[in-house]
Amino acid sequence: MATEILMPALSPTMEEGTLAKWLVKEGDTVSSGDVLAEIETDKATMEFEAVDEGIVGKILIAEGTEGVKVNTPIAILVEEGESVEDAVASAPAASTEAPAAGAPAAPTAPAAAAAAPAAPEVDESPDYPEGTEMVTQTVREAIRDAMAEEMRADGTVFLMGEEVAEYQGAYKVSQGLLDEFGSKRVIDTPITEHGFAGIATGAAFGGLRPIVEFMTFNFAMQAIDHIINSAAKTLYMSGGQMGAPMVFRGPNGAAARVAAQHSQDYAAWYMQIPGLKVVMPYSAADAKGLMKTAIRDNNPVIFLENEILYGKSFEVPKMDDFTVPFGKAKIWRKGSDVTIVSFGIGMTYALQAADKLAEEGISAEVIDLRTLRPMDLPTVIKSVMKTNRLVTVEEGWPQGSVGSYIASEVMQQAFDYLDAPVITCTGKDVPMPYAANLEKHALITTDEVVAACKKVTYR
Amino acid sequence: MAARKSTQKSNVSAEDLTKFYREMLLIRRFEEKAGQLYGMGLIGGFCHLYIGQEAVVVGLEAACEEGDKRVTSYRDHGHMLACGMDPDGVMAELTGREGGYSKGKGGSMHMFSKEKHFYGGHGIVGAQVPLGAGLAFADKYQGNGRVTFTYFGDGAANQGQVYETYNMAQLWELPVVFVIENNQYAMGTSVQRSTKSPAIWKRGEAYGIAGEEVDGMNVLAVKEAGDRAVAHCRAGKGPYILEVKTYRYRGHSMSDPAKYRTREEVQKMREERDPIEQVREMLLTGGHATEEDLKAIDKEIKDIVNKSADFAKASPEPALEELWTDIYA
Ligand SMILES: Cc1ncc(C[n+]2csc(CCOP(=O)(O)OP(=O)(O)O)c2C)c(N)n1
Ligand SMILES: [Mg+2]
Numbered sequence: 001m002a003t004e005i006l007m008p009a010l011s012p013t014m015e016e017g018t019l020a021k022w023l024v025k026e027g028d029t030v031s032s033g034d035v036l037a038e039i040e041t042d043k044a045t046m047e048f049e050a051v052d053e054g055i056v057g058k059i060l061i062a063e064g065t066e067g068v069k070v071n072t073p074i075a076i077l078v079e080e081g082e083s084v085e086d087a088v089a090s091a092p093a094a095s096t097e098a099p100a101a102g103a104p105a106a107p108t109a110p111a112a113a114a115a116a117p118a119a120p121e122v123d124e125s126p127d128y129p130e131g132t133e134m135v136t137q138t139v140r141e142a143i144r145d146a147m148a149e150e151m152r153a154d155g156t157v158f159l160m161g162e163e164v165a166e167y168q169g170a171y172k173v174s175q176g177l178l179d180e181f182g183s184k185r186v187i188d189t190p191i192t193e194h195g196f197a198g199i200a201t202g203a204a205f206g207g208l209r210p211i212v213e214f215m216t217f218n219f220a221m222q223a224i225d226h227i228i229n230s231a232a233k234t235l236y237m238s239g240g241q242m243g244a245p246m247v248f249r250g251p252n253g254a255a256a257r258v259a260a261q262h263s264q265d266y267a268a269w270y271m272q273i274p275g276l277k278v279v280m281p282y283s284a285a286d287a288k289g290l291m292k293t294a295i296r297d298n299n300p301v302i303f304l305e306n307e308i309l310y311g312k313s314f315e316v317p318k319m320d321d322f323t324v325p326f327g328k329a330k331i332w333r334k335g336s337d338v339t340i341v342s343f344g345i346g347m348t349y350a351l352q353a354a355d356k357l358a359e360e361g362i363s364a365e366v367i368d369l370r371t372l373r374p375m376d377l378p379t380v381i382k383s384v385m386k387t388n389r390l391v392t393v394e395e396g397w398p399q400g401s402v403g404s405y406i407a408s409e410v411m412q413q414a415f416d417y418l419d420a421p422v423i424t425c426t427g428k429d430v431p432m433p434y435a436a437n438l439e440k441h442a443l444i445t446t447d448e449v450v451a452a453c454k455k456v457t458y459r
Numbered sequence: 460m461a462a463r464k465s466t467q468k469s470n471v472s473a474e475d476l477t478k479f480y481r482e483m484l485l486i487r488r489f490e491e492k493a494g495q496l497y498g499m500g501l502i503g504g505f506c507h508l509y510i511g512q513e514a515v516v517v518g519l520e521a522a523c524e525e526g527d528k529r530v531t532s533y534r535d536h537g538h539m540l541a542c543g544m545d546p547d548g549v550m551a552e553l554t555g556r557e558g559g560y561s562k563g564k565g566g567s568m569h570m571f572s573k574e575k576h577f578y579g580g581h582g583i584v585g586a587q588v589p590l591g592a593g594l595a596f597a598d599k600y601q602g603n604g605r606v607t608f609t610y611f612g613d614g615a616a617n618q619g620q621v622y623e624t625y626n627m628a629q630l631w632e633l634p635v636v637f638v639i640e641n642n643q644y645a646m647g648t649s650v651q652r653s654t655k656s657p658a659i660w661k662r663g664e665a666y667g668i669a670g671e672e673v674d675g676m677n678v679l680a681v682k683e684a685g686d687r688a689v690a691h692c693r694a695g696k697g698p699y700i701l702e703v704k705t706y707r708y709r710g711h712s713m714s715d716p717a718k719y720r721t722r723e724e725v726q727k728m729r730e731e732r733d734p735i736e737q738v739r740e741m742l743l744t745g746g747h748a749t750e751e752d753l754k755a756i757d758k759e760i761k762d763i764v765n766k767s768a769d770f771a772k773a774s775p776e777p778a779l780e781e782l783w784t785d786i787y788a
Contacts, residue, residue: 195623202593
């Protein structure tokens with residue numbers, strides 16, 4: 001049976017081209033792989049190879065013809081003993097089965113419409129039963145305990161990173177874990193972030209639940225390709241067949257006097273990535289409960305800790321299995337005049353500001369987001385519907401900040417409830433300086449949060 | 460740890476030879492068909508064909524046992540077919556249809572099969588190298604005796620993460636075979652233009668990793684080297700490197716005018732070294748098969764490939780709801 005040879009598309013964008021030169025003539029026998037013609041696209045001249053074998057029965061488009069549309073028949077291939085006339089008569093019609101062109105119809109975005117919302121559904125259940133016995137713990141101990149509990153419960157959980165085992169952690173977060181779990185499950189790596197982030201991601205594909213400690217998140221920039229391209233996207237790219245159940249954790253943001261390369265807050269970076277979950281706890285109880293949830297989660301979780309918070313003590317519920325769900329903000333302080341939203345160490349400034357504001361008769365509601373992806377916007381919006389004013393607080397930079405995302409969502413979802421523009425309090429738009437006075441200035445301060453709250457309440 | 464010359468004479472059975480012939484031919488015909496569908500606009504984006512390199516995966520798959528894993532780059536169609544994935548599902552992924560391995564959401568460069576232990580299909584040059592070592596890490600952790608084949612190109616071999624991985628793989632004695640598919644070009648850059656130390660496998664020596672160079676146009680040589688590599692890994696001796704010298708006949712991707720090499724160079728490879736022709740010769744001269752036998756195989760393969768193309772055209776585009784699924788587990 002005869003086959004039509006069609007004008008090929010030779011690049012992702014080609015629609016037509018010039019049939020520059022035929023390298024075969026009528027009557028020639030060709031087999032698969034033989035170069036038939038040269039075709040000029042807008043970018044280059046390319047050779048066009050035969051796919052089928054046969055005899056060139058008829059050339060339909062002469063060489064030198066310009067503007068030949070993709071999929072136009074350019075020649076007919078016949079079999080031994082078949083005449084061209086028969087072939088032409090029996091040749092199938094040119095293929096018209098190209099897929100529907102263009103983008104699919106725009107799907108309805110999951111975000112709520114701009115119309116003034118009904119009060120959003122908010123989960124206000126307590127994190128633990130009232131009357132639960134509490135113990136005082138540092139954030140550092142809480143994270144360690146969470147990892148230890150999950151490692152006891154699940155043999156596939158292991159910890160790897162620089163200095164996590166014998167040295168007991170650069171910030172002593174993994175204290176005691178090597179003793180309890182041994183070197184098979186608490187693994188010191190060489191200084192090779194890109195490599196071990198990739199190995200851990202592969203191990204997660206292979207059925208384990210790695211916890212990867214970055215000595216600090218500043219060094220995870222070397223590993224970010226695996227975090228995003230390998231860990232976060234594989235579930236989607238595989239049509240749901242395999243993903244990376246794992247935790248990337250470590251201190252994030254400014255410590256003290258370590259200057260530009262050791263002081264960056266990555267909250268806004270990771271928060272942008274579909275496929276990742278992003279946690280940034282403030283208290284020890286949340287650090288513990290969220291870490292346990294993170295280790296059990298079947299997705300890659302970015303767990304942003306803070307060196308300054310490690311040594312801070314909080315009350316932690318004494319329970320056999322205390323977990324905190326993702327996507328549930330915590331209201332630390334009820335108030336009626338202004339909503340302050342923060343997370344991680346930003347909560348320190350938010351809570352201090354609320355105290356100061358109270359002295360001046362301004363009642364601030366303080367919300368700790370706890371997780372940035374998923375983000376509990378309903379709790380923020382519900383609060384704004386009450387206070388009509390919003391201030392966000394974070395240490396990261398202003399452009400593309402977490403606060404600017406919250407501000408834009410609140411504007412779109414609760415515009416009618418705002419009595420003042422949202423103010424986003426952030427770190428200054430500079431690399432972190434070393435000098436003590438400059439560093440203080442570069443960071444967000446409690447006074448700036450107080451000033452912002454006064455501004456939105458017109459006081 | 461010295462480079463070993465692969466033995467040419469081999470006590471391979473007629474059955475194995477026929478199997479190699481069939482598997483390599485399937486890849487070649489499948490890729491030709493993919494090229495054709497690309498030309499018709501049915502496949503979009505980047506599409507990297509494996510034509511010329513068939514002996515590499517076919518030889519190494521013959522060294523695998525059930526449960527062994529593999530991971531590779533975007534030039535992945537051959538690996539998927541060789542490990543037993545369904546040509547229909549692969550082709551339908553190329554056309555971006557619901558019946559594809561990733562429901563049309565991955566495309567040519569990003570395909571996976573948990574069932575066949577194929578872990579992708581990765582578009583970032585070199586990223587699959589630590590991922591493969593990680594799969595081997597999981598196997599060693601679980602003590603299941605499995606080996607992971609981690610394939611990467613001569614170009615990828617210049618990525619830093621490869622050497623970070625070598626170091627840890629040897630330190631932790633991971634059961635991983637690093638397969639450098641040296642097809643002599645990374646897009647338009649020849650090996651000679653990207654490194655002064657062209658024996659790429661020897662870079663493993665710096666980390667204490669054993670390895671060898673292999674004639675990648677000879678499927679029997681590849682299989683034998685694969686057996687050595689697997690034996691090394693299964694014995695708990697850690698990773699092994701195979702630098703497989705091969706050649707891609709087609710452009711880097713479909714839209715490559717290939718001006719960085721001469722037509723004669725390609726033609727010479729095809730005529731003198733073609734992996735499929737070599738096996739065909741062995742089958743015929745060894746009296747293992749007749750022209751008719753081989754014609755029958757050709758026909759059988761053509762039918763499989765045509766069926767996959769029909770399936771890939773008929774399978775519907777994914778439902779719009781698929782846009783929002785598989786983001787979180
Ligand atoms: C990190 C990264 N850099 C660049 C590219 C673009 N790119 C895709 S393939 C390729 C060449 C790779 O050549 P090689 O590793 O030899 O593999 P081959 O294509 O020959 O199989 C390049 C530069 C990429 N995909 N990822
Ligand atoms: Mg190459």
